[in-house]
Amino acid sequence: MRATSLAAYFALGLRIAGTYASPAFTFRPYGWQSDRSGGRFAAKTHSHTGLESTDYSPPHLDACGTEISAENLATFEKQFRKQRKAHRAGDEVPNVVIPVNFYIIMANETVGGGYVSDQQIEAQMEVMNAAFSPAGISWQHISTKRVINPLWFHNVGVDQTDAGIQLEMEMKASFSTGDPDVLDVYSTGLGMGNLLGYVRLLPWRYSEDPILAENRAGLDGAIITWLSFPNGPLPQYFLGYNLVHEVGHWAGLAHTFNSVEGPGTCEGPGDYVSDTPVQAYAAHLTLDPAGGVCLAYDTCADQPGIDPINNFMDYAPEPCKTEFTPGQIARMRDVLALYREIET
Numbered sequence: 009m010r011a012t013s014l015a016a017y018f019a020l021g022l023r024i025a026g027t028y029a030s031p032a033f034t035f036r037p038y039g040w041q042s043d044r045s046g047g048r049f050a051a052k053t054h055s056h057t058g059l060e061s062t063d064y065s066p067p068h069l070d071a072c073g074t075e076i077s078a079e080n081l082a083t084f085e086k087q088f089r090k091q092r093k094a095h096r097a098g099d100e101v102p103n104v105v106i107p108v109n110f111y112i113i114m115a116n117e118t119v120g121g122g123y124v125s126d127q128q129i130e131a132q133m134e135v136m137n138a139a140f141s142p143a144g145i146s147w148q149h150i151s152t153k154r155v156i157n158p159l160w161f162h163n164v165g166v167d168q169t170d171a172g173i174q175l176e177m178e179m180k181a182s183f184s185t186g187d188p189d190v191l192d193v194y195s196t197g198l199g200m201g202n203l204l205g206y207v208r209l210l211p212w213r214y215s216e217d218p219i220l221a222e223n224r225a226g227l228d229g230a231i232i233t234w235l236s237f238p239n240g241p242l243p244q245y246f247l248g249y250n251l252v253h254e255v256g257h258w259a260g261l262a263h264t265f266n267s268v269e270g271p272g273t274c275e276g277p278g279d280y281v282s283d284t285p286v287q288a289y290a291a292h293l294t295l296d297p298a299g300g301v302c303l304a305y306d307t308c309a310d311q312p313g314i315d316p317i318n319n320f321m322d323y324a325p326e327p328c329k330t331e332f333t334p335g336q337i338a339r340m341r342d343v344l345a346l347y348r349e350i351e352t
């Protein structure tokens with residue numbers, strides 16, 4: 009690496025819930041996903057994992073850390089529009105198979121110390137394959153490696169200083185070959201689930217900067233908290249959709265509430281996907297989890313559609329999530345072809 013601030017160079021904004029003014033909107037019924045949650049998603053515990061919700065501080069971040077600046081997204085969009093294939097929403101698409109490696113980082117070999125079982129990984133693979141099936145994307149589990157490293161477990165993702173980023177890069181580079189067409193998943197502590205997950209850099213960044221491309225093995229891949237595997241103990245994130253969300257970023261999607269003017273506004277191009285309604289706030293700021301129902305606000309009432317709380321790229325509790333839209337699917341496939349050498 010050249011002598012520069014890693015934190016500045018690989019800047020990753022961490023958006024923390026609760027820092028915005030509470031929006032005041034009226035609820036609009038959106039529908040109830042009782043088939044997935046068993047009727048409620050609030051205060052759920054899963055004792056069969058060996059972890060109870062009371063074993064750790066409840067997450068207050070409730071969010072992923074993948075932030076894309078409006079400026080970066082706008083620059084990318086110009087280039088992307090020129091180059092992207094003419095995939096159209098709803099086109100018949102050939103199936104693609106993408107290899108997946110899991111790296112399980114543990115403080116110790118206990119469930120509370122980061123251990124993830126083969127059964128949990130297989131359950132996660134099933135969730136991934138079901139979620140991406142409408143996109144014609146299959147995931148093939150290639151390998152699992154488990155490593156005890158308390159320093160990585162406790163610090164990666166939590167420490168966003170230069171030293172922390174260096175540590176993350178060392179961790180990733182010790183496993184990854186840096187192949188763009190292989191998904192590397194790192195499971196680690198992330199502040200005991202305070203941070204759900206993130207991808208450090210969106211795929212197009214590697215093609216625009218040779219230094220990033222050189223360091224791809226240390227930068228690429230998806231990081232998730234080990235608590236977010238299917239049937240985990242997190243009250244709202246126990247269906248395995250956290251990895252689905254992060255891999256949406258890995259494939260080039262922004263948050264549905266992404267907007268040029270920042271949270272609370274309805275102006276700007278948002279996520280550059282035409283069939284995800286404009287949304288002023290992430291769902292976890294507007295939903296009422298205590299109510300245990302998926303009620304969407306219409307935070308941009310003068311624009312079409314209500315908030316897409318059923319979308320994998322919003323922050324709704326997982327029982328509310330069901331889909332990627334056709335526009336997101338077309339975008340992912342074009343990003344995979346252009347920036348990940350995956351023939352779609």
Ligand SMILES: [Zn+2]
Pocket residue numbers: 072073074253254257263
């Ligand atoms: Zn995200």
